[in-house]
Amino acid sequence: MFRTLVPAAAVALLALTAGTARAATTGGCGIVSAAGHSWIVVAKGVPCSRADQVVRGFASRTAHVRSGATVVVASPLGGFHCILASHGRPGGSCATPGAVKNVVWLAAS
Numbered sequence: 001m002f003r004t005l006v007p008a009a010a011v012a013l014l015a016l017t018a019g020t021a022r023a024a025t026t027g028g029c030g031i032v033s034a035a036g037h038s039w040i041v042v043a044k045g046v047p048c049s050r051a052d053q054v055v056r057g058f059a060s061r062t063a064h065v066r067s068g069a070t071v072v073v074a075s076p077l078g079g080f081h082c083i084l085a086s087h088g089r090p091g092g093s094c095a096t097p098g099a100v101k102n103v104v105w106l107a108a109s
Contacts, residue, residue, distance in 0.1 A: 027044050029048035032056065032059075035060040037090075039106065040107075040108050041105045042103075042104045042105075043102065043103045051103040055092075055105045057076055062090045062105070076094075079096050080101070080102075090106075090107045
C-alpha cells in the first residue's frame with residue numbers, strides 16, 4: 001500500500017501545483033495562514049472547517065520538509081493516509097483509498 005500511496009499523493013500535489021489559481025472553485029476552502037505561511041486548501045468530502053484544522057496541524061511540519069522529499073505521516077482523520085512533500089513548494093495531502101475523500105494543501109508563496 002505504501003508504494004501506491006506515495007506516487008498517488010505526489011500526483012495529487014503536482015495537480016494542485018498546476019491548479020493553484022483554481023482554489024476558489026468547487027472544493028476550494030481558501031487560504032489558511034499558519035506557521036508563517038499562507039496555504040491554499042482544497043477538500044473533497046471533508047468540511048472546510050475540518051480541512052483547515054488538518055492544515056493548521058501539519059503546517060509547521062509541512063513547511064520544514066526538505067526540497068525533493070516526501071514524508072508519510074499519521075493521519076488525524078480516521079481512514080485517511082497523509083503525506084507531506086516539497087517538490088517546488090511544500091504541500092501535503094490526506095486521502096482515503098481511491099481519494100474518494102481528500103484534503104490537499106500547498107504553500108501559496
